[in-house]
Amino acid sequence: MKEPFAMTSKAPFVAALALLAGLAPRPGLAEGSVRQVTDPVAKEECSACHMAYQPAFLPAESWKKIFADLSNHFGEDASLDPKTEARIRNYYLRHAARWRSIPKPVPIRITELPWFTREHTRFAARAKQDPKIGSLSNCTACHRYAERGWFEND
Numbered sequence: 001m002k003e004p005f006a007m008t009s010k011a012p013f014v015a016a017l018a019l020l021a022g023l024a025p026r027p028g029l030a031e032g033s034v035r036q037v038t039d040p041v042a043k044e045e046c047s048a049c050h051m052a053y054q055p056a057f058l059p060a061e062s063w064k065k066i067f068a069d070l071s072n073h074f075g076e077d078a079s080l081d082p083k084t085e086a087r088i089r090n091y092y093l094r095h096a097a098r099w100r101s102i103p104k105p106v107p108i109r110i111t112e113l114p115w116f117t118r119e120h121t122r123f124a125a126r127a128k129q130d131p132k133i134g135s136l137s138n139c140t141a142c143h144r145y146a147e148r149g150w151f152e153n154d
């Protein structure tokens with residue numbers, strides 16, 4: 001028998017999402033989306049350990065700092081051969097966010113930006129406790145279409 005009016009059960013998590021939607025201005029982001037990584041080499045190399053973060057999340061100053069020492073990258077060795085590194089670095093700099101002012105110290109984490117913290121405070125503890133998530137840096141654990149640059153949950 002068909003049940004055309006069956007209720008879909010919405011988790012409390014989803015209710016929390018609705019509450020948070022549209023809270024704060026997000027530099028470099030329009031309507032919860034950001035340009036996806038289009039350079040195949042950047043996409044390949046920078047997604048070995050986490051998803052390839054989109055360059056528009058951070059300004060050029062941040063990417064310069066990140067690319068200044070990939071051999072000591074958040075406790076990992078993410079170094080590349082010089083040619084590949086130059087190509088990816090250029091790609092990130094070209095597509096970086098353009099902020100009117102750059103905070104000091106220059107941020108190297110998306111997850112420590114004020115808009116990010118505001119949007120995610122409620123989920124920080126959950127992210128750490130859940131072994132399937134691990135940390136808020138693991139965007140794809142919660143945002144199914146993160147790699148395509150789409151962060152507006154439904």
Ligand code: HEC
Binds near residue numbers: 016110111140
């Ligand atoms: C533990 C789950 C979780 C993780 C991990 C997570 N997010 Fe989110 N994020 C959320 C929730 C929940 C919201 C608020 C609901 C919404 O607006 O869709 C949100 C909101 C956002 C928004 C605002 C979307 C809008 O409404 O316009 C952006 C952008 C975003 N996250 C980016 C990221 C990025 C980038 C990462 C990884 C660095 C990340 N998130 C990691 C759960 C998560």
Ligand code: HEC
Binds near residue numbers: 048049138
């Ligand atoms: C060898 C593994 C590895 C590779 C390859 C790698 N990263 Fe990372 N990256 C990490 C780890 C580990 C973290 C910290 C994640 C955490 O705190 O949970 C990180 C974090 C980051 C962050 C900060 C995320 C946040 O919390 O906001 C950025 C930005 C970043 N990486 C960019 C890059 C770029 C660009 C490349 C390609 C040049 C790259 N990564 C390649 C391991 C890697």
